[in-house]
Amino acid sequence: MKTISNFSLKKINSFNVESIAPIAYFPSCIDDLITLSTLGLSSFYILGEGFNTLLVENESPIIIKPEFKGIEIDEQADCTIVKAAASENWHEFVGFCIERGINGLENLALIPGSVGAAPVQNIGAYGVELAQYCQEVLWFDFETQSVIQYQHKDCGFAYRESIFKKKLKNKGLIISVTFCFPKKWSANLSYAGLDHLPASASSKDVMNAVIKVRQSKLPDPYKLPNAGSFFKNPVIEYERWQALKSKHPTMPSYPQADNKVKIAAGWLIEQAGLKGYKVNGVGVHEKQALVIVNYEAASGKHIADLALYIRRQVEEQFNITLEPEVRAVFSKGEYNLTEYKNG
Numbered sequence: 001m002k003t004i005s006n007f008s009l010k011k012i013n014s015f016n017v018e019s020i021a022p023i024a025y026f027p028s029c030i031d032d033l034i035t036l037s038t039l040g041l042s043s044f045y046i047l048g049e050g051f052n053t054l055l056v057e058n059e060s061p062i063i064i065k066p067e068f069k070g071i072e073i074d075e076q077a078d079c080t081i082v083k084a085a086a087s088e089n090w091h092e093f094v095g096f097c098i099e100r101g102i103n104g105l106e107n108l109a110l111i112p113g114s115v116g117a118a119p120v121q122n123i124g125a126y127g128v129e130l131a132q133y134c135q136e137v138l139w140f141d142f143e144t145q146s147v148i149q150y151q152h153k154d155c156g157f158a159y160r161e162s163i164f165k166k167k168l169k170n171k172g173l174i175i176s177v178t179f180c181f182p183k184k185w186s187a188n189l190s191y192a193g194l195d196h197l198p199a200s201a202s203s204k205d206v207m208n209a210v211i212k213v214r215q216s217k218l219p220d221p222y223k224l225p226n227a228g229s230f231f232k233n234p235v236i237e238y239e240r241w242q243a244l245k246s247k248h249p250t251m252p253s254y255p256q257a258d259n260k261v262k263i264a265a266g267w268l269i270e271q272a273g274l275k276g277y278k279v280n281g282v283g284v285h286e287k288q289a290l291v292i293v294n295y296e297a298a299s300g301k302h303i304a305d306l307a308l309y310i311r312r313q314v315e316e317q318f319n320i321t322l323e324p325e326v327r328a329v330f331s332k333g334e335y336n337l338t339e340y341k342n343g
């Protein structure tokens with residue numbers, strides 16, 4: 001198995017901060033995973049392409065970076081089954097499907113990262129989530145050294161959530177993801193920015209429109225280092241939402257199941273007066289307040305400090321606690337940013 005000591009992660013985290021891994025393993029087959037599981041590693045971090053990862057310290061834990069490649073297609077009467085290996089690039093995979101007339105993932109175009117990370121937070125955009133098409137996740141379990149098939153119903157998918165982020169965290173890794181795309185398809189144009197398209201739009205038209213909107217709204221991580229939305233959009237009880245809405249009638253809100261309402265974290269940050277705020281070379285993006293941008297190669301710690309400051313300000317003003325979407329990685333492993341600070 002490819003192994004590198006003192007491995008710099010600067011080029012594989014989209015905040016572009018320097019952090020050195022004492023050792024990085026690059027498993028590319030099941031035998032490599034069996035070898036890894038016999039090493040008894042106590043703390044490590046599984047890294048995809050680093051677009052949802054904040055390396056807080058100059059030293060990272062041991063890194064496991066899977067290198068599983070390949071895409072398989074199985075045509076069936078009423079659907080197309082596609083299995084993609086974890087280390088395929090997500091956006092290229094979306095393009096691969098759309099070019100072959102396999103429709104479904106067009107609204108998820110241009111989300112940066114790997115296929116293997118996509119189920120972890122159940123990536124979503126423009127009214128579609130991965131969970132909608134994910135049939136099965138192939139998982140390698142370190143303890144039993146075996147491959148386990150997690151069917152859709154066992155993946156615990158919810159808004160930016162899955163079993164892989166919770167119960168299974170650090171217990172193994174995703175090898176591949178299998179999707180089921182029904183042949184009967186119609187474009188999902190429910191989101192603003194897509195509603196100008198005709199109902200007859202092809203999946204390629206939708207994908208191109210999504211790319212255009214995303215490029216106009218979000219800072220390009222290759223030019224302005226960032227990890228997309230830093231916080232999740234909070235989901236609150238209807239009664240609490242009513243009280244807030246009466247004070248802030250313009251607050252954007254999205255009704256959910258179970259008598260709950262999702263509100264826009266970006267709006268809360270903007271209302272707290274932090275849009276465009278900058279400190280220590282890090283800032284809240286001028287157009288999109290949910291995105292923290294590393295303007296001047298600040299350290300991961302400066303980014304974490306700003307995130308916690310934003311959280312406190314929103315808490316003070318709205319009594320709502322923002323939960324980070326970005327994974328915070330310290331030298332001893334991945335922790336919730338706030339738990340680590342507190343202890």
Ligand SMILES: Cc1cc2nc3c(=O)[nH]c(=O)nc-3n(C[C@H](O)[C@H](O)[C@H](O)COP(=O)(O)OP(=O)(O)OC[C@H]3O[C@@H](n4cnc5c(N)ncnc54)[C@H](O)[C@@H]3O)c2cc1C
Binds near residue numbers: 046050
């Ligand atoms: C500009 C920008 C826009 C974005 N827009 C969106 C968006 O619209 N919607 C959205 O949902 N997200 C969005 N994101 C977040 C990001 O694209 C996704 O979270 C993506 O899935 C990250 O992939 P990655 O490979 O870079 O993950 P990483 O940052 O490398 O890892 C993320 C998590 O997945 C785990 N992981 C990675 N690979 C594996 C594996 N094989 N097995 C087990 N665990 C694994 C890691 O341990 C970590 O917990 C955006 C990010 C950026 C920078």
